[in-house]
Amino acid sequence: MAERITGHTELIGLMAYPIRHSSSPAMHNEAFAYLGLDYAYLAFEVDNSTLEDAIKGLRALKMVGSNVSMPNKTVVGQYLDKLSPAAELCGAVNTIVNENGVLTGHITDGIGFMQSLKDNDIDVIGKKMTIAGAGGAATAIEIQAALDGVKEISIFNIHDKFWENAEATVKKINERTNCKATLYDLDDKEKLREEMADSYIFVNGTGVGMKPLEGMSVVPDKSFFRPELIVVDVPYSPLETKMRSMAKEVGCKTMNGLGMMLFQGAAAFKLWTGKDMPIEHMKEVLN
Ligand code: NAD
Numbered sequence: 001m002a003e004r005i006t007g008h009t010e011l012i013g014l015m016a017y018p019i020r021h022s023s024s025p026a027m028h029n030e031a032f033a034y035l036g037l038d039y040a041y042l043a044f045e046v047d048n049s050t051l052e053d054a055i056k057g058l059r060a061l062k063m064v065g066s067n068v069s070m071p072n073k074t075v076v077g078q079y080l081d082k083l084s085p086a087a088e089l090c091g092a093v094n095t096i097v098n099e100n101g102v103l104t105g106h107i108t109d110g111i112g113f114m115q116s117l118k119d120n121d122i123d124v125i126g127k128k129m130t131i132a133g134a135g136g137a138a139t140a141i142e143i144q145a146a147l148d149g150v151k152e153i154s155i156f157n158i159h160d161k162f163w164e165n166a167e168a169t170v171k172k173i174n175e176r177t178n179c180k181a182t183l184y185d186l187d188d189k190e191k192l193r194e195e196m197a198d199s200y201i202f203v204n205g206t207g208v209g210m211k212p213l214e215g216m217s218v219v220p221d222k223s224f225f226r227p228e229l230i231v232v233d234v235p236y237s238p239l240e241t242k243m244r245s246m247a248k249e250v251g252c253k254t255m256n257g258l259g260m261m262l263f264q265g266a267a268a269f270k271l272w273t274g275k276d277m278p279i280e281h282m283k284e285v286l287n
Helices: 024-035 051-060 085-090 109-119 136-148 163-176 189-197 242-250 258-273 279-286
Strands: 010-016 039-045 065-068 095-099 102-106 128-132 152-157 180-185 201-204 230-233 253-255
Touching (some): 024 039, 024 258, 051 102, 085 109, 102 258, 109 136, 136 163, 152 163, 163 180, 180 189, 242 253
Parallel strands (some): 230 253
Antiparallel strands (some): 065 095, 095 102
């Protein structure tokens, strides 16, 4: 690091709290070093109470940009100059790009999800997706999938604090894209079975399967799966979940959430540097 950082090195941040556990600094700094790019990526403990000052600091220091994570994703938009169409529809930002003092907010989680499918030769465009979830990750996926040309999305969620968000997402997708979205109660298991039966892909975009909901599954049993269905988990810790092990038993192609994590970072990397992240190298390093 002492050899690499000079007076010319440009700064990219990550603003969130808590944040010390994040793998993003290691990922981006490894990619900068691998490609010989003169940037450094640092994590800053920023919550809602210090976010406005932190964004002013980003402008004053002429930082290249920043990632933003919880609890700032849905709050930071008001301090920026522009939003990408997906960030505007999601009401959330995870990447800020500073172009000559103009700050644009993007959301790359959905882009990362869609790219991770392509990376696995999965083509969802023009097809039907069933997805469980209405939180940050699921909303970003639903909006990006609709913008990219997925034909139909059936969204399932429990009646918790995210239900209203699901209703708003469905409304936005139906009004502003060519995709048809419908919301269902995740407790209606027969409806879930019906919607999964003619879907090309099923996505678990909830925290179910991850601590503290480890060992649980949004799909009750393996009779809901058929071998042609693609089954994707957004959680990635632990990497193996009950849902995907049931799907694998039936013969489904499955994916965990690591691809989405890597490709949301790659999309941000491209926005800041104009360069492609060295994906194959990063996969080796991250595994
Ligand atoms: P969130 O808190 O915004 O949303 C949580 C979602 O889980 C909501 O839809 C909620 O209704 C649902 N949920 C919670 N408890 C449930 C239960 N008992 N039964 C059914 N549904 C339940 O969280 P988020 O940020 O959207 O994250 C969701 C998961 O995705 C987490 O595991 C997170 O780590 C993971 N994630 C992965 C990536 C990636 O790049 N792979 C990115 C972001 C989040």
